[in-house]
Amino acid sequence: MTIGVRRRMGVEERRQQLIGVALELFSRRSPDEVSIDEIASAAGISRPLVYHYFPGKLSLYEAALQRASDDLAARFVEPHEGPLGARLLRVMRRYFDFVDEHGPGFSALMRGGPAVSAGGACSMSTISTTNALVDSVRQAAYVQILSHLGVTDPPARLELVVRSWISLAESTALIWLDGRRIPREELEPQLVNDFAALAAVSAAYDEEMAELLRAIMKDEPADGPFAHLAGRLIALAS
Numbered sequence: 001m002t003i004g005v006r007r008r009m010g011v012e013e014r015r016q017q018l019i020g021v022a023l024e025l026f027s028r029r030s031p032d033e034v035s036i037d038e039i040a041s042a043a044g045i046s047r048p049l050v051y052h053y054f055p056g057k058l059s060l061y062e063a064a065l066q067r068a069s070d071d072l073a074a075r076f077v078e079p080h081e082g083p084l085g086a087r088l089l090r091v092m093r094r095y096f097d098f099v100d101e102h103g104p105g106f107s108a109l110m111r112g113g114p115a116v117s118a119g120g121a122c123s124m125s126t127i128s129t130t131n132a133l134v135d136s137v138r139q140a141a142y143v144q145i146l147s148h149l150g151v152t153d154p155p156a157r158l159e160l161v162v163r164s165w166i167s168l169a170e171s172t173a174l175i176w177l178d179g180r181r182i183p184r185e186e187l188e189p190q191l192v193n194d195f196a197a198l199a200a201v202s203a204a205y206d207e208e209m210a211e212l213l214r215a216i217m218k219d220e221p222a223d224g225p226f227a228h229l230a231g232r233l234i235a236l237a238s
Contacts (some may be wrong), residue, residue, distance in 0.1 A: 004051060011053070014045075014053055015053050015054075015063075017043055018039065018043055018050060018054065018060060019060070019063045019064050019067055020055055020067075021039055021042045021043045022034070022039050022060050022061065022063075022064045023064040023067055023068060023102075023105065024042075024226060025038060026061070026064055026104065026105045026108070027040065027102040027103065027104060027105040028104060029104055030104050030108065031057070031061050031104075031105075031108060031153060031223065034057075035057075036050055036051075036056075036057055037209055039057075039060070061143075062129050062130075064105070065105075065108075065109055065129070065130060065133055066133060068102060068105055068106075068109055069109060069133040069134070069136060069137050071098065071139050072095075072098055072106075072109070073136065073140035073141065075095045075097070075098055076090065076091055076095070076140060076141040076145070077144060078090055078091050078144070078146040078148070078212040080147070081082070081147060083219045083220045083221060083224050083226075084149070084216050084219070084220070084226075085192055085196070085220055085224040085226040086224060086225070086228075087148055087193050088148075088191075088192045088195060088225075089188060089189060089225055090201055091144075091168070092187075092189075092191050092192060095169065095173070096173065096176075096184045096187070096188055099176070099177065100184065103177050106174075107177060108130075108172060109130060109133065109134060109137075110134060110170055110173075110174060111115075111174070116233065118214055137168055138163070138167075141166050142162055142163060142166060145165075145166075146158075146162065146163045149212065149216075151212075153213045155206075155208050155209070157202045157205070157208070157209050158202070158208075158209060158212065159208045160202070161195075161198045161199050161202050163211075164198060165191075165194060166193045168194055168198075169191055169193065172187060186198040188218040189225050189232045192225045192226075193225055193226070193228075193229040196216075196225075196226045196229055196231070199212070199213050199216070
C-alpha cells in the first residue's frame with residue numbers, strides 16, 4: 001500500500017481519504033485485525049488525528065461499509081442496450097471484480113460484519129447498520145433487474161425469481177471466496193444461466209412468466225448465454 005503523504009486537507013477531503021484507506025485495509029484483512037495505528041500510518045497522519053475525524057474504529061468501519069455498499073450497488077447499473085443475457089453477464093463480471101478486490105470486506109458486509117467496538121464486545125448497532133446496507137444493495141440490484149425486464153409492478157413469481165437470483169449470486173460469491181475452487185470465468189456465465197433457469201421453471205407454472213420469458217428469448221442471439229444453456233440442456237436430454 002502507498003503510504004500517504006502529509007499535507008493539509010479539508011475536513012471532508014480528509015474524511016474521504018481515511019475511509020478509502022480503511023476500506024483498502026479492510027478489503028485485505030478482517031476489520032478486527034486492522035488497528036487505528038495502521039490506518040493512521042497508511043494515511044500519513046497521527047493516531048490522534050484519526051480520532052479527530054472519527055470517534056473510533058467503529059464509526060470508520062461503518063463509513064467504509066457505506067462506501068463499499070454504494071460501490072457494490074453501482075455494479076448492477078448497466079445500459080439498457082443489447083440482449084438481456086449479455087447485460088447480466090457484464091453485471092456479473094463487475095460484481096465479481098468487486099468480490100475479487102474486496103474479499104474480506106465483502107464477506108464482512110454480506111455476513112453481517114464483525115462486531116467492531118472499543119472493548120471488543122458485540123455491537124448491535126453495527127450489525128443493524130450492516131444489515132441495512134446489505135438490504136439497500138439487494139434492493140438496488142432488484143430495481144435494476146426489473147428495469148432491464150421493463151417491469152414496474154412485478155407479479156409475485158417474478159419478484160421471487162429476481163430476489164432468489166440475487167441471493168444466489170451472493171451465496172455463490174461467498175462460497176467462491178473460500179478457496180476459489182471454480183474459476184470465476186465459469187461462475188459468471190453460470191449465474192446468468194441460473195437466472196434463465198429460475199425464470200424458466202417459474203414460467204412452467206405461470207403464463208404471465210411464460211410470456212415474459214418468451215419476450216426475453218426473442219431478443220437473445222444464437223451465441224448468447226441463454227441460447228447456450230438451452231443447447232446444453234437439449235443435449236443432456238437426448
